Amino acid sequence: AQKVTQAQTEISVVEKEDVTLDCVYETRDTTYYLFWYKQPPSGELVFLIRRNSFDEQNEISGRYSWNFQKSTSSFNFTITASQVVDSAVYFCALSGYNQGGKLIFGQGTELSVKP
Amino acid sequence: DTEVTQTPKHLVMGMTNKKSLKCEQHMGHRAMYWYKQKAKKPPELMFVYSYEKLSINESVPSRFSPECPNSSLLNLHLHALQPEDSALYLCASSQESGQGYGYTFGSGTRLTVV
Numbered sequence: 001a002q003k004v005t006q007a008q009t010e011i012s013v014v015e016k017e018d019v020t021l022d023c024v025y026e027t028r029d030t031t032y033y034l035f036w037y038k039q040p041p042s043g044e045l046v047f048l049i050r051r052n053s054f055d056e057q058n059e060i061s062g063r064y065s066w067n068f069q070k071s072t073s074s075f076n077f078t079i080t081a082s083q084v085v086d087s088a089v090y091f092c093a094l095s096g097y098n099q100g101g102k103l104i105f106g107q108g109t110e111l112s113v114k115p
Numbered sequence: 116d117t118e119v120t121q122t123p124k125h126l127v128m129g130m131t132n133k134k135s136l137k138c139e140q141h142m143g144h145r146a147m148y149w150y151k152q153k154a155k156k157p158p159e160l161m162f163v164y165s166y167e168k169l170s171i172n173e174s175v176p177s178r179f180s181p182e183c184p185n186s187s188l189l190n191l192h193l194h195a196l197q198p199e200d201s202a203l204y205l206c207a208s209s210q211e212s213g214q215g216y217g218y219t220f221g222s223g224t225r226l227t228v229v
Contacts, residue, residue, distance in 0.1 A: 033215030043203055045158070045220035052215055091157055100171050101146050101212030105157035 002027045004094050006106035013082055014114050021077045021109045023092030029053075031097035034068065034075045039108070040088045048090075051075065082113045121206050121221035129229055130196060136224045138189040138206030144219070146212035147189040149181060150205040152223070158205055164189060165212040196228045 003026040013019045036048040059066045063080045092106040119140045128134045146165050150158035163171035164183040180192040203223045210216040
């Protein structure tokens with residue numbers, strides 16, 4: 001069975017603070033893909049990153065960075081110097097290679113960045 | 116064109132009505148998806164179409180009827196819905212199903228059943 005756990009339901013920070021969103025996953029697939037999406041109040045899901053199970057390199061994109069560790073089945077997301085515009089619900093998601101395209105989402109973390 | 120377009124953005128329908136949700140993409144993607152998202156919950160997969168054929172139906176009630184008329188269009192026909200079906204319905208597409216291709220989501224249709 002596949003499962004994604006985002007233990008943090010809500011996080012509130014003050015602007016310019018760094019914040020890390022945790023994601024832990026379970027899968028029996030040896031080939032799988034991990035994603036992070038941002039969902040602002042308007043509702044659309046905005047793609048942030050995709051990582052395959054064979055690529056454990058960490059990635060940085062501007063103020064965003066991701067830490068993928070297969071040993072702990074974690075794919076954590078850090079926002080550096082948070083801004084009010086970062087306020088949204090963030091979903092971590094998992095897709096197995098032979099799962100027909102099914103994307104399994106975590107419960108989401110609602111991030112509130114206050115000025 | 117790198118978008119998935121969903122219409123309408125908002126829909127209010129009675130329990131005896133028949134309505135349809137429409138989704139369109141022109142990225143040449145061969146997999147299209149319907150997800151349902153209740154408030155404060157993650158999206159849940161309903162259907163997957165791969166090369167215009169239904170490949171996954173997540174035990175969705177028959178009052179939801181998907182249709183894929185061509186590789187760019189995906190419809191969701193609604194009939195005799197219940198108030199608990201009120202939700203955000205999201206369409207997505209990817210180059211192929213499986214194999215980890217990135218998913219592009221539309222902005223959704225907010226459905227209210229009265």
